[in-house]
Amino acid sequence: MPPMQPLPQPATLPFSGHLQRWSGDPIALLHEGAEKSQKTGKVFALKLGLPAVVGFSPEWNKRLLTDLGTFRSAGSFSAVVPYLAGGVILTDAGHGERRGAVNPPFGKRSMESLRGRIRAALRQEKPAGTFDALAWADRAVLRMLNAAYFSSDLDAGLLHAFLAPLRSAFPVPAIPRPLLFVRMNRTLDTLARKRLTGGGDDLLFHLARWPGGVREARISLAAGHDTTTHTLAWAVWHLAEHPEWFRADGLKAVIRETLRLYPPGWMGSRRLSRPLDWQGQTVPKGALVLYSPYLSARDPDLWDAPGVFRPERWDASPPAWAYLPFGGGERLCLGLHLANLMLEEALTYLLEVASELQALHGDPAPRPGVTLGPAGPLVVRAG
Template sequence: MPESQTPVAVPLARKPLGMLKSLAAARNNVLSIIPYIATQQPVVSGTTGVRWHMLMDPDAIRRVLLEELENYPKSDVTKNLLRPAIGESLFIAEGAHWRWQRRAAAPVFSHRNVSALAPVMSAAAETSLARIEAADKRASDIYAEMVRATFDITASVTLSGSALFSSDEVHRAIDAYIAAAGKLSLFDILGLPMWVPRPSRVMAGASLKQMKTIADDAVNSRRSAGAGDVPDLLDLLLEGEDPETGRSMSTAELRDNLLTFIVAGHETTALTLAWAFYLCAFDQGVQDKARAEAQSALQGRTATAADLPNLPYCRMIIDEALRLYPPAALVSRTAQAPDTLAGREVKKGDTVMIPIYALHRNALLWDDPDAFRPERFAEKPQRYAYLPFGDGPRICIGASFALQEAVIILATLLAKRRFSPVQGKTPDPVMILTLRPEGGVWLTSEAV
């Protein structure tokens, strides 16, 4: 690979955009509104309908995500996009309502429980490998394959054995909702209240109703039937309670958190894996090194949770994919009181953004930031400079689950197949709700 060659990246804005141009750009790719100077500076501020500040300074980010958490709740734009689908679940809730849900759900994602779910991940990796082997040397969309594999895992570990649950129906409903409701509205940028209808989200109503009906039926069915021999995530949530108050989740709260885990649990990991395979095909030297590690550790087997300590380089590839293409590539908060961040005055009501995509490519924090170098993760990165799962009290509760799943699948497939790019089929990184490879990740593979 030539030293000057770097993987695909989002073309960031080189000059200021007005409100209408920002809206048009954001509806096509949210990341295109990030100014290029955000990859060169610790903070960038401006006004587009409302005052905003983009933070790339780790100390300022620490203040927002940890030290002054209550002063920086999720922005109204974020809540307006997601609340119709996942209600006041862990991802949306604030304050005391968030805290008790987090306490109740935390044991669900303990190391013991996550490790116990690894056989489902290994089985899905085997099934995915069989599909890829069946395609032989024909080009296939590895992104679509990873969506299928991770959704199978999520469906199995969240709702195993539910007679009323159809994974295909839920998957179609989720995709339809995101397609119709996920795009930013001019009303969001202007800060109009939620009771003013957003046309695209009105059109998403049927998909939304279907998603919630399926999840409600699954929760009620499990309450009646009881847990299986190996508890899945729904069983664990049903058993969960706040250790401080003894409060447990209502059917509506269970439904909203279940939908959060289903939506977030499969797509973000599928995206991470799709970008990881793209990067391995982009740099065959990295792929060869990872394959040698996987073959040595697995000895022809499918990867399991017990193999993870022997797959450090595969984990570095996942970390580097999350750096270059973070699924949640931009998060925003709304300041509740005046403050100072990175030397910049913040007023009450200002939007404070953490453009994780720009943070992960900031030249002040990373050496050769646009290059694909998994070895950089041989050492732990600076705190609050690397945020694939957020940080602070609201760090993603399923991070360990996602990382275990990603390494198991990556190692299993690389040990048996060599992946190569398809000429003229380079993916385009586009963010609507998540950073997706538009056009898919088209690769060929052959047995090794």
């Protein structure tokens, strides 16, 4: 097998390659790699203990997200996080069949049936006066998820404890927590049995009716919390800094622009099941291949002033395969419609309880973890 030909790469450190930089400041590492590869195919190499290649062009994104036979989920970064291991997220064989079974409860029509319950839960977290948008978003999303999945029947303390490790930097989310998982699984099994015997209309009721559905509920719950929390916090911060967009007809554009600047899934990964020939380069079987919604959404070749918050850019359609906050292809995020529903409801609620928002102080810089989140806090005043 021919070896992988040299690709541009960021500066390495002795002995550790890129591992130390990846664990310390991966965003800076990505920006450096993107700059070095901007004119050579927008693909660069990383030394992460095994051959690794990062691409961020639309062509790369489309190939990686649609060629499921070559780009496999098993063995990717997500597999090292117990919260995400297993279930439809990492399934390769039979993915389409399993996804088809899980999709209906998360569709637009099903989401509309949950809107009233989500709205009522949200109103238990009224922001007033001066508040940290990040802390408020965390509480609000926990309440909305509890309402959508479990009709607010899940113990709030358990839900908070279960999801809390995902908010920390690596390696915290990858540390096994068998006792916590046993407690959570037993509680979900109990709630699922009640749904199967007594009926219901929440997400757990629909998922519990097929094999593996309760596990899918747990995994999708974990995948949906921080992603929505961080997007909501950033959206509130930007609305406080750009009051001209704090209006009902501006919220959808604000959400889309926030997701462009700060896609929660800032980096996606796959493993190659066979050698890949790409633009004259050969990437060996087993290599780690990555795509970056963060880099694609900030590519100056595709976006005007990509680092600037401009919701008005959404008057036009985005470049194809360059806007991927929820992934793409057959592996489009299962919780896409639920996330948008919660974000729209939360920002609409702010419009109801506040005539204006003012940004006071905070640190909105992106901090990568399992998801991309603001360093925080993000302190705003509701007037």
